[in-house]
Amino acid sequence: MTVPSPDYPNILVLTGAGISAESGIATFRGPGGLWEGHRVEDVCTPEALARDPALVHRFYDLRRAALSTVEPNAAHRALARLDAEWPGELLIVTQNVDDLHERAGATRLLHMHGELKSALCAACGARAEWADALPPGSVCGACGAPALRPDIVFFGEMPYDMDRIEAALSSCDLFVSIGTSGAVYPAAGFVQTARHWGAATLEINLEPSQGSFLFEESRMGPASVLVPEWVA
Ligand code: BJW
Structure with a gap:
């Protein structure tokens, strides 16, 4: 045993x-696993972030906000x-x-x-705590590039x-x-x-x-x- x-x-x-x-917290592939009709494999990619950053940020903003409602x-x-x-x-x-x-x-x-409560600088790779007030693409504190993204491992990333x-x-x-x-x-x-x-x-x-x-x-x-x- x-x-x-x-x-x-x-x-x-x-x-x-x-x-x-x-x-x-909904699972990815069971009932309710779709988000606004999107498969996770279609939303959680670097290409999706580049194509429609508002969609991807909204996905993660909602999930981050939901953390305060669960135990x-x-x-x-x-x-x-x-x-x-x-x-x-x-x-x-x-x-x-x-x-x-x-x-x-x-x-x-x-x-x-990765972690919902963490932010990743797409330019230099620095990670920091996510500040709720940060708009998508905010300037990254470490290197100054306008490249903050959710610190989430997307498909195709290591x-x-x-x-x-x-x-x-x-x-x-x-x-x-x-x-x-x-x-x-x-x-x-x-x-x-x-x-x-x-x-x-x-x-x-x-x-x-x-x-x-x-x-x-x-x-x-x-x-x-x-x-x-x-x-x-
Ligand atoms: C319960 C329950 C209860 C419900 N009690 N149980 C072709 C073949 C093979 C591989 C690939 C391929 N094409 C591409 C790849 C690689 C790709 C991949 O695997 N794709 C597949 C779709 C095929 N992987 C990657 O790209 C990864 N990177 C990579 O491979 O880099 C290269 C590398 C090479 C060599 C070594 C190392 C690396 C990156 C993967 C990133 C995944 N990201 C996501 C989204 C980010 C997180 C987020 O936004 O929240 O991570 S996708 C999503 O799936 C999320 C999850 O962590 C991940 C796994 O899902 P999970 O946790 O298994 O959830 P579900 O919903 O699938 O299952 C839940 C289970 O719980 C079910 O079975 C239920 O029955 C059960 N359950 N209630 C007990 N109460």
Whole structure:
């Protein structure tokens, strides 16, 4: 059984939109996953930002504003408890751009697809906290270029912290994937990398994901129930 145990001192947890669904944040590919009729694959690209910056900024402005209306759920809190109490190695890699893991108290955390509350200078790559008053294309503080954009990893861009993630995948004893459809790479391939290096693998998801067959064990159901059960 792939429970947190001394048999698995080094744990890597990957989370996706499903862990925040019960907090009221819509997933990307389920019902309600379209935004004003757009597929995420059409809106979240550098080309879409260049073509229609107002559309892309409105998408992220609305989602950023919505953060103040949602709270971490029992799944975020269970992972934060694991983070606080686990004596071994632990890394939580989230694909989510919300801040619910950290608001629940998690600290051993990487946001591989960026953060809604962060701004990125498209000219020099500097990152800073997003100030709500900033209009699209505002001057970037570090280099002065008129190029501020949401600090979000768009399709075709390199996710953050891949070196650290690859290192963690190669050394973990247990890889746990929670609430992700397995539709987006490189995260969808992490289970194969972890298995290659000998890790046990567990998936927790509402329904079978695209990569379910790759996991040693799959538990199907709501994250708010199954994650606290797993951490218990
Ligand atoms: C619950 C639940 C509950 C619901 N409890 N569960 C062709 C083949 C292969 C790859 C490619 C290809 N063409 C292009 C690519 C690469 C591309 C890609 O993967 N495209 C696919 C569409 C095919 N990837 C990229 O471009 C990435 N960069 C890249 O590859 O760089 C090159 C590289 C090379 C080598 C190494 C490393 C890099 C960048 C991807 C950027 C993704 N960005 C987004 C948007 C930004 C964030 C935002 O705006 O919010 O990130 S897309 C969107 O999808 C978002 C998510 O993080 C990501 C994953 O979605 P997620 O989290 O899985 O959500 P859903 O909705 O898909 O699934 C939710 C699941 O939860 C479902 O299964 C539900 O059942 C479940 N669920 N309620 C438990 N209560």
